[in-house]
Amino acid sequence: GLTQFEIAGRQLSLSNEKGRCVLNRAGDPPVKMDMQWPCRFSENKQLNVRIEDHRQSLVFMVERSVPMPAPSTDCLTDLQAVRLFKGQLEIAPSIRVGGCGPGLWDQKLFIWYFAKETLKKVS
Template identity: 40%
Template sequence: MKKPLLTLCLTMNLISLSACAEHAENPATEAVFVGQQLKLIDEQGQCTLVKPDQNHIKLDMAWPCSFSLDRQQKLRVETFNDIPIFAVWHSEHMPAPSRDCLSKMQAIRQSQGLFEAAPVSTFASCGSGGDQKMYVAPFTW
């Protein structure tokens, strides 16, 4: 009885690790934000947001970068004072033997039709995530 359970647990861990690796290799570079198609591109090693009108906003982080996604793998949008906010992330593994990452997050809000990028926040963690404060706090309200 113990061997089948152990085998099942090991198999599930491998599947989870594969999913994490796949997500890291295929970051989310296209998303829909309040009905608008957005894209992240590499412009001379810099992460750049392409807005629906094809104007570019250079973000304060290196390429590759990706949108922060929710559990349904859609763009994570936080709303504060009726203003929608999304985030873009860049994570790099720190040199061995460390297993940690150095991550940068830049929140972007849309108010009165204009996009505004907050200053970059830096964290010692791998990947995207966080709570609503990480999206809201970088802005002046």
């Protein structure tokens, strides 16, 4: 899966730290994600990292899918959105969905947390 890409001129990568998924960005301390390793960046139909442009910020997703025990053919997938806003990375809480990744997840899964946060700031 996709474990590295460049955004806004800086390299991002995912790595394994004692069984946990960790997000690394050059020049910043590593961020432990709310999921186990292995994890990956969500991708678009062209198999590149999917980036959603939302209210002057860029949002991407880290995901991890685990197959459920047989006879099920489904998976449990952890999704955690990350926003790059004014040069800072902001991490949303993780959510768990039924379905196998990598998937073309609904845009709402990328932006729900940040959209809600924006509404709070406005009111």
